[in-house]
Amino acid sequence: MSQSFSKYINVNGRLLDLSYPQVMGILNVTPDSFYARCRAETEIAITNRARQILEEGASIIDIGAYSSRPNAEHISAEEELNRLRPALKILNKNHPDAIISVDTFRADVAEVCVKEYGVAIINDIAGGEMDKKMFDTVANLQVPYIMMHMQGTPQDMQLTPHYNNILKDTFLYFAEKVQKLRDNGLNDIILDPGFGFGKTLDHNYELLSHLEEFSIFELPLLVGVSRKSMITKLLGITSDEALNGTTILNTIALEKGADILRVHDVKEAVQVVKIVEKCRNK
Known part of the structure; x- marks a missing residue:
């Protein structure tokens, strides 16, 4: 899918070209993220995971210190920073040129x-809903902002997800927030539909089936479906068995306009991008 709007974002003074889809590798410095193989809490584990992400071809490392899985434990900003600081020091030391994204909904942490x-x-899972200072903060910082759609909070989002119309409700959510961010002077905005965040199985697949319609915003689109319950519940498998399902959904997402794939399995996602792009350019 080709779009005419700009697909460049400014990352620390460099332009990252999203006209060729990019892969974002997940590095969780948490003890309770849902997929254990991407948790890294020791210096050795963080070092190894970061190296793996980059060597396998990702252009972005997304580091998170607050687990956002359903019913996750709520931790303080102080604890979140206590987890992030040593990890970021390691990344800066070993990979000073790497593009680092931080997965946080807190303005002060950002x-x-x-x-x-x-x-x-x-990378804000709450789209500014869990910290009203976030929009002003990212606008002042002038950094690219990934705004995800979530209904509720990680603690309650999967209790009773309900929408009048999942697509219209999500579009209205983004339209209002994009306008606020632009009014604040922020240009580099990336949209994330938030698969698995306050959505039923049917909600997730309805969003995916209409993913190309997000092009109306003329903004880059991030998709994160890696090993999520929309795969495991549908197929009756565990997250450890969900790589094949992830690859299928990533392929569909790319065909429908995804610009960034946020994944646990970088090598396989990079291969998907190469194959889809080869077919697209024939």
């Missing part, structure tokens, strides 16, 4: 990460 550790992108 500010520390950008100002003290040179983080290039803020």
